[in-house]
Amino acid sequence: MTAAHASTPASAPGEDAPLRVAVILGSVREGRQGRAVADWFLGAATALGGLDLDLIDLADVDLPLVMPGWGGSPDPQTAAALAEVSPRLAAAEAFIIVTPEYNHSFPAVLKNLIDWHGEEWRAKPAGFVSYGGLGGGLRAVEQLRLVFAELHSVTVRDSVSLHGPWSGLGQDGVPRDIAVAEGAVKGMVGQLAWWGRALRDARASRPYQG
Secondary structure, three states, X not given: OOOOOOOOOOOOOOOOOOEEEEEEEOOOOOOOOHHHHHXXXXXXXXXXXXXXXXXXXXXXXXXXXXXXOOOOOOOHHHHHHHHHHHHHHHHOOEEEEEEEOEOOEOOHHXXXXXXXXXXXXXXXXXXXXXXXXXXXXXXXXXXXXXXXXXXXOEEOOOOEEEEXXXXXXXXXXXXXXXXXXXXXXXXXXXXXXXXXXXXXXXXXXXXXXX
């Protein structure tokens, strides 16, 4: 898969073209609840229509913590991992981050993916699906908003937060209070789609300056 950098003008897709959204699952912990949360979200978002969803599970992305110095090149194994994931991020027109909350923040593996990339995030919107205890992962989301602002990405106001997924989700990954959860998905995805299409048109008409 190949894709232009986000800041490069390109011919705009038709107004009704599905919005390409990378859904990034940011947990790799053994026994994680994240995959059930992501699968439920993918089903709920697909039902809304108008989205081309690509799940990027960080359990399948092997990026080291040690990065090359300025001007350096990654080793062959890292280059192969980047060749798999980077074009998918570049091709995305919007992002949804599925994250737990660990110690009032988000997982290191998610920050590592973010830091291995730059242009891929620029002038694109991001939304969040979080899960955790009583806070529902909202503190992780608030910290991610600061990170994505630095990356020239627009984060949408509403998010989806699942409080205590070990009791709030059934074994099939479906929230017990399905009406509230699906309503939150509809609100967040609606905002993401608006920004995604607006920024898609803007990137196609002029380079992003930043």
